[in-house]
Amino acid sequence: MIAGPLSGRGIVVTRPREHALALAERIRAAGADPILFPTIEILPPENAAAVSSLVARLDGFQLAVFVSPTAAMRGHAMVVASRNWPKGL
Incomplete structure (x- = not known):
């Protein structure tokens, strides 16, 4: 584990899986152990x-x-897959 301000801590990440990985990397970089638990x-x-x-x-x-x-x-x-975005909207 990397030494950092969160060293030795487990941090539960409840974000959807498609958004959790970037946050987990930042948590890991701060020294903590990310625990992925999408809710x-x-x-x-x-x-x-x-x-x-x-x-x-x-x-x-x-x-x-x-x-x-x-x-x-x-x-x-x-x-945009089917039309242009309406002007003024």
Whole structure:
């Protein structure tokens, strides 16, 4: 184990697996032992047709709200895969 400000400590990382590895490396660099214990799993939408319908109707909206950085990245990817992002949104 690397000596550092967190030497000898175990730190539980509850972030989703796809986000945990970078944080675990930073924890390890500070001398601690990261314990990966994801408490949620990020999955694709269950109803792809509903998402496609929403994307097709984006011109009728004034605001788009995403609940997390992952939602924003995935939502943006879904939009640009099928159309241009509406001006003014």
